[in-house]
Amino acid sequence: MQQTPVAISQLNIGEALPPEKSTIIIDALLGSGLNKPLDGDYKRLVEHLNSLDRTVVAMDVPTGFFADGEIPKNATVLKSDLVITFQQAKINFLLPEAAGFIKCWHAVNISISENFTRSLNSIYQYVEEKDIRRILKPRGQFSNKGTYGHSLIIAGEVKTMGAALLCAAGSAYTGAGLTTACIPSSGLIALNSYMPEVMALTRDGDALPQINWDKYDSVAIGPGLGTDDNAFELLADLFTNFNKPVVIDADGLNLLAHRHKLWQNLPEGSIL
CATH class of the missing domain: 3.40.1190.20 (Ribokinase)
Structure with a gap:
């Protein structure tokens, strides 16, 4: 990062939050492995960013959001206008509880083997248009109702x-x-x-x-x-x-x- 022209600000523990002038916030703070609610400076930072009138784009999972398992009540989550999630939607993106935190999400392919994904032991199946196309039977040329x-x-x-x-x-x-x-x-x-x-x-x-x-x-x-x-x-x-x-x-x-x-x-x- 230091070799790029991007300005870097380091936030130390307990330090006052600087004013934020950016119109777009890219959230790449915490990922899908979160297993407890935010606290301390993480919570303080997210609450501060939520108070700003800014467009938020999150990488993979919004900071503070549980990708799976029960979504805690009153969870502190960085509310995102768009989540660019890796490979496929996280299960909790599809639950109504996510509506207050995620306006829109888009999954991007990062070349994880589809055969590997299908081999995982999961009780869930995410059905997409391509899955339906596989089972549609073509209509015969001389068929009828x-x-x-x-x-x-x-x-x-x-x-x-x-x-x-x-x-x-x-x-x-x-x-x-x-x-x-x-x-x-x-x-x-x-x-x-x-x-x-x-x-x-x-x-x-x-x-x-x-x-x-x-x-x-x-x-x-x-x-x-x-x-x-x-x-x-x-x-x-x-x-x-x-x-x-x-x-x-x-x-x-x-x-x-x-x-x-x-x-x-x-x-x-x-x-x-």
Whole structure:
């Protein structure tokens, strides 16, 4: 550093903090190995820098931030406008507790072997666009909507049709050749207006719809469905008559949580 034209100021322990005239602060003080909250002069310096109206760019991890493990309450962290982190995001960057300290982060490749990273024993997987591209199957030149399966979405109530519409859209946009939405009859106009390409199977009041389960290759159930007896009967009917994996979300999970007898018929390979 002494051989560069950059001015160097040395801060001694207990010394008064000098006035800071820079408009951008580059934080390269402490890294990802921090395992205890800041104290002493480190804490005093970070509190001083946080009091300034400056743009902060942090290297790898903001000073005072825990890269993993529990983020301490009332932690003293140098609040960063941008974090340039090495190789990949730290797990705690993805937690809501990080929002108060990190506005934006960007991971830069420092040539750590991807095979080495994948060999590490971790319960976490960070999924990126390139990972999705690896599993996407190319569409055949002469294929059609009947080639790519038929999904059934069981969702929505009178006041929660939005959940059903979003779920049906997710099915169509992610590649199902055909999508049918099992919705309350009052939501038919909304479905036809929002996604006319999605077919409808309507539910009327307390009467269970007659569903030909053999028509469908996949079923998702739960978003906005409610947890009343009708919803329970739908879920029980599904588990009894559909022997392929099911996607269960939202109110479907709430039903499972409170109706334990449903678990014994849960189709193998289902996604909760």
